[in-house]
Amino acid sequence: MNTKKNLIRIATLLLLFISTATFAQTGRLVGKVTDAKTGETLIGVPVVVQGTTTAVPTNIEGRYEMRLSPGVYTIDYKYIGYQTKSISGVVINLNAITELNVILEEESLTLGEVVIVSTFKQESVNALYSIQKNNISISSGISADIIRRSPDKNIGEALKRVSGTSIQENKFVIVRGLADRYNTATINNASLPSSEPDRKAFSFDLIPSNMIDNILINKTSTPDLPGDFAGGIVQVFTKDIPDENFVNFSIGFGYNTESTFKDFVSNERGKTDFIGFDNGRRSLPNGFPGSRQQYVVQPLSQRIQQSQLFANSYGEQTVSALPTQSYQLTFGNQKGLKSGGSYGSIFSLTYRNSLSSQFVDRNDFQFDGSFNKDFDDIQYKYSTNLGLLANFALIKGNTKIAFKNLLNRVFEENYNDRTGIDNSFIQEIRVNSSELTQKTLVNSQLEGDHRFENNSMRFVWNANYNLTLRDQPDLRTIFYGRAQNSTDAFSIVDRNSRRFFSDLSENTFGANATLAVPFTFLKERSTFKFGGSAQLKVRDFSARIFNYQAADFQNFDNNLSTLPKDRIFDPNNIRQDGFVLNDFTNNSDAYNAESRLFSGFAMLDNKLGKKSRLVWGVRVESYYQFLDAVDASNSKVLDETTYLDVLPSLNYTYNVTERSNLRLSGSITVSRPEFRELAPFDYFDFITNTAVSGNPNLQRSQNYNADARYEFYPSAGEAITFSVFYKKFNDPIEQIIDPRSNADLRAYTYGNAESATALGLELEFRKKLNFISTAEWLENLIFYSNLSYIDSKVDVVGTERTLQGQSPYLVNAGFQYSNSNNTLSFNLLYNRIGERISTVGNISFNDVFEAARDVIDFQISTKIIKGAGELKLTVSDILAQEVTFYENANEKLSYQRGVDKIIQSSKLGSTISLGFSYNFKNKNSR
Numbered sequence: 001m002n003t004k005k006n007l008i009r010i011a012t013l014l015l016l017f018i019s020t021a022t023f024a025q026t027g028r029l030v031g032k033v034t035d036a037k038t039g040e041t042l043i044g045v046p047v048v049v050q051g052t053t054t055a056v057p058t059n060i061e062g063r064y065e066m067r068l069s070p071g072v073y074t075i076d077y078k079y080i081g082y083q084t085k086s087i088s089g090v091v092i093n094l095n096a097i098t099e100l101n102v103i104l105e106e107e108s109l110t111l112g113e114v115v116i117v118s119t120f121k122q123e124s125v126n127a128l129y130s131i132q133k134n135n136i137s138i139s140s141g142i143s144a145d146i147i148r149r150s151p152d153k154n155i156g157e158a159l160k161r162v163s164g165t166s167i168q169e170n171k172f173v174i175v176r177g178l179a180d181r182y183n184t185a186t187i188n189n190a191s192l193p194s195s196e197p198d199r200k201a202f203s204f205d206l207i208p209s210n211m212i213d214n215i216l217i218n219k220t221s222t223p224d225l226p227g228d229f230a231g232g233i234v235q236v237f238t239k240d241i242p243d244e245n246f247v248n249f250s251i252g253f254g255y256n257t258e259s260t261f262k263d264f265v266s267n268e269r270g271k272t273d274f275i276g277f278d279n280g281r282r283s284l285p286n287g288f289p290g291s292r293q294q295y296v297v298q299p300l301s302q303r304i305q306q307s308q309l310f311a312n313s314y315g316e317q318t319v320s321a322l323p324t325q326s327y328q329l330t331f332g333n334q335k336g337l338k339s340g341g342s343y344g345s346i347f348s349l350t351y352r353n354s355l356s357s358q359f360v361d362r363n364d365f366q367f368d369g370s371f372n373k374d375f376d377d378i379q380y381k382y383s384t385n386l387g388l389l390a391n392f393a394l395i396k397g398n399t400k401i402a403f404k405n406l407l408n409r410v411f412e413e414n415y416n417d418r419t420g421i422d423n424s425f426i427q428e429i430r431v432n433s434s435e436l437t438q439k440t441l442v443n444s445q446l447e448g449d450h451r452f453e454n455n456s457m458r459f460v461w462n463a464n465y466n467l468t469l470r471d472q473p474d475l476r477t478i479f480y481g482r483a484q485n486s487t488d489a490f491s492i493v494d495r496n497s498r499r500f501f502s503d504l505s506e507n508t509f510g511a512n513a514t515l516a517v518p519f520t521f522l523k524e525r526s527t528f529k530f531g532g533s534a535q536l537k538v539r540d541f542s543a544r545i546f547n548y549q550a551a552d553f554q555n556f557d558n559n560l561s562t563l564p565k566d567r568i569f570d571p572n573n574i575r576q577d578g579f580v581l582n583d584f585t586n587n588s589d590a591y592n593a594e595s596r597l598f599s600g601f602a603m604l605d606n607k608l609g610k611k612s613r614l615v616w617g618v619r620v621e622s623y624y625q626f627l628d629a630v631d632a633s634n635s636k637v638l639d640e641t642t643y644l645d646v647l648p649s650l651n652y653t654y655n656v657t658e659r660s661n662l663r664l665s666g667s668i669t670v671s672r673p674e675f676r677e678l679a680p681f682d683y684f685d686f687i688t689n690t691a692v693s694g695n696p697n698l699q700r701s702q703n704y705n706a707d708a709r710y711e712f713y714p715s716a717g718e719a720i721t722f723s724v725f726y727k728k729f730n731d732p733i734e735q736i737i738d739p740r741s742n743a744d745l746r747a748y749t750y751g752n753a754e755s756a757t758a759l760g761l762e763l764e765f766r767k768k769l770n771f772i773s774t775a776e777w778l779e780n781l782i783f784y785s786n787l788s789y790i791d792s793k794v795d796v797v798g799t800e801r802t803l804q805g806q807s808p809y810l811v812n813a814g815f816q817y818s819n820s821n822n823t824l825s826f827n828l829l830y831n832r833i834g835e836r837i838s839t840v841g842n843i844s845f846n847d848v849f850e851a852a853r854d855v856i857d858f859q860i861s862t863k864i865i866k867g868a869g870e871l872k873l874t875v876s877d878i879l880a881q882e883v884t885f886y887e888n889a890n891e892k893l894s895y896q897r898g899v900d901k902i903i904q905s906s907k908l909g910s911t912i913s914l915g916f917s918y919n920f921k922n923k924n925s926r
Contacts, residue, residue, distance in 0.1 A: 175232030179805025240393035241344025250917035258909030315566030
């Protein structure tokens with residue numbers, strides 16, 4: 001009996017080994033099938049290996065996959081209503097993936113059945129043409145294929161390659177030179193929350209590039225897109241079911257010429273700072289009163305005891321700044337189900353840590369142009385970023401369900417060491433400040449995609465949740481001063497020696513759904529699409545502000561005033577004849593806000609003959625906004641505003657030739673104020689020596705947009721486009737210098753200008769250099785450039801100026817090389833953004849401009865270890881030009897050192913980074 005069982009076991013194991021070995025001796029063919037005219041994916045298309053019985057249908061995403069033994073095949077694609085296509089020369093290699101994306105043409109009513117014969121290389125080119133040509137709006141984008149051939153490690157880097165865009169701080173996108181308030185972003189068809197609670201911006205360096213399916217930047221509006229933009233909508237689509245099982249690990253180190261291996265100064269650091277979380281040592285002490293009202297009514301003796309609960313955190317520590325570190329671990333898993341369909345998941349964990357320092361020249365001026373403040377700063381920045389992405393998807397028949405999640409944690413502490421002259425108080429100063437900001441972003445989405453019987457209709461829905469947290473625990477400043485030209489010891493200035501605590505939380509709940517119904521119009525296939533969305537956003541903010549002062553001014557021990565910062569606020573000096581904390585929190589230091597956005601749209605996508613396509617319709621958005629706050633005069637602010645916006649749009653495309661299009665577009669969009677821009681909360685920034693307050697009376701801006709573009713695609717990956725656009729803004733929102741400003745303090749707020757216009761030209765050129773000679777390496781060398789010129793004007797009483805944040809010109813250019821087997825690549829990038837108004841002035845203060853600067857980046861990468869590993873060398877900001885903000889002192893809008901008045905100037909240095917990544921692939925995927 002035991003012998004029989006053992007024989008069965010041996011036979012089973014032998015069969016399993018044989019089947020596994022046989023299964024492993026294969027490669028995989030994967031791809032996507034799309035409509036040649038619309039770019040829509042086609043589902044249920046039979047993909048047949050010619051001469052065999054092997055066949056699979058495309059799934060709900062238009063994708064297919066089959067395992068084949070190594071060899072060369074001909075693949076047939078035959079679909080009702082479309083011309084059959086036969087692709088020859090499809091090479092399948094052992095344990096490798098061959099990707100073949102195919103476009104199908106509609107059947108001709110007069111020619112009957114036609115079989116189109118093509119080759120693998122020709123069809124790869126045709127598929128890329130289809131992506132480039134069939135976007136329904138004037139847009140620019142980058143596909144996963146192009147990203148895969150580039151050395152970019154996150155979306156922020158990839159967006160540098162998109163026409164008409166630039167990237168600030170390697171993470172914030174600028175479209176057509178317009179400030180971030182005029183741009184918006186979505187991820188998998190759901191609105192992305194702002195990663196910066198004080199501005200409308202998303203940090204695109206949070207998402208790894210290997211998670212991306214494609215990125216599209218729409219520069220014109222269509223009814224199915226959000227209406228809150230004027231520059232562009234960045235649409236990010238992440239992968240959910242990978243092509244294969246894999247584990248990818250990457251590590252990188254960076255050297256900065258201004259910072260690395262030099263002294264790095266800060267207050268004492270917590271033990272958990274390196275993972276992006278404060279260990280609680282910076283929080284308000286346990287047992288301390290929870291509000292100003294509870295604190296100030298107590299007797300002095302009790303307030304002294306409670307002030308002693310605060311640790312003396314002003315002492316400094318100095319370390320050597322280590323190189324920037326970055327690590328990323330990514331898992332991809334996919335599995336075919338026995339009952340049909342497939343399941344996939346992707347996880348990515350990202351960690352970055354950096355220590356940087358820079359010298360900053362900061363100045364301010366009297367009304368007569370003389371120096372009011374002349375400061376020299378050394379700013380030290382400690383930054384930790386922790387990110388997690390987790391996506392899951394299930395495809396079964398004509399249904400796809402996906403659950404996608406993004407978590408990001410940013411821990412950033414700025415320590416500023418300032419010396420200089422303050423003529424307002426005729427004193428010499430020494431100031432230190434430590435500002436920690438902890439930001440958390442959580443984004444979760446549940447989405448579905450359903451095709452109905454005979455693929456006649458498509459229903460897509462999405463439910464999403466976003467959580468944004470921003471904490472500033474124990475923002476500390478310590479201020480010493482003495483009379484100018486004095487030899488006296490520096491003594492404490494108590495009014496400016498402060499501790500500040502703030503807490504912001506924002507919850508956003510959203511849902512959207514669309515239904516697309518195909519129909520025939522003028523004997524051509526058209527689509528009617530309609531849907532709606534809802535979003536609820538709730539924000540709570542509160543702050544506490546303290547300063548150190550004499551507990552008893554008449555009996556104060558003046559010897560304490562000159563103690564060094566590591567001893568002065570020691571608990572032993574918090575006493576009856578020493579210091580006590582004064583809580584001067586104002587009622588305006590808290591606010592609650594809520595917004596509700598409901599929208600619906602109807603859109604027609606009509607093909608008018610063989611060459612014309614018209615996408616038109618209307619979007620209606622109802623926006624409710626509520627603000628509960630108290631202003632500086634202690635008056636209650638209850639602001640409720642409701643806008644009903646009707647936003648029509650039209651996009652017309654005419655196929656001039658097979659390789660060129662003419663596009664026309666017109667639309668109405670809006671730009672709404674952010675909560676922080678509305679709230680009357682006053683925040684003083686010791687680093688910039690400015691105060692910022694919101695304006696509850698802000699109105700939303702209405703934007704009228706018109707575009708025209710001619711585009712020509714010489715070959716795959718090449719493009720020559722010329723665009724002209726015009727924009728009219730009613731009530732544009734701008735950051736302005738508050739009329740309350742004086743020679744000692746610049747105060748910033750937000751306001752509506754009456755109107756503004758922008759007229760722009762764009763030229764994009766992307767061309768292989770194989771026209772120079774027939775050398776093979778020139779086939780793989782691409783020169784690309786996009787140039788933008790924008791003339792913007794804002795109507796001001798008696799004069800005109802440019803729109804705040806609008807660059808008059810934008811230049812992106814570069815060379816990109818990748819050899820035929822993608823084992824070696826390099827990129828040389830150049831970027832320049834023209835001078836732009838950073839802050840709008842008034843009758844007493846001039847506009848503050850940000851000067852133009854030239855930025856050159858270089859990157860080279862090579863595959864090693866049989867292609868599984870990759871080495872990357874990057875040199876960023878090679879020229880390391882100064883970042884300068886200035887008041888213009890001449891008629892020319894061009895910064896001139898020695899003539900214009902510098903408000904702030906700093907040099908960030910160049911960064912040299914070396915990275916290594918390795919991809920562990922599972923050969924038995926599926």
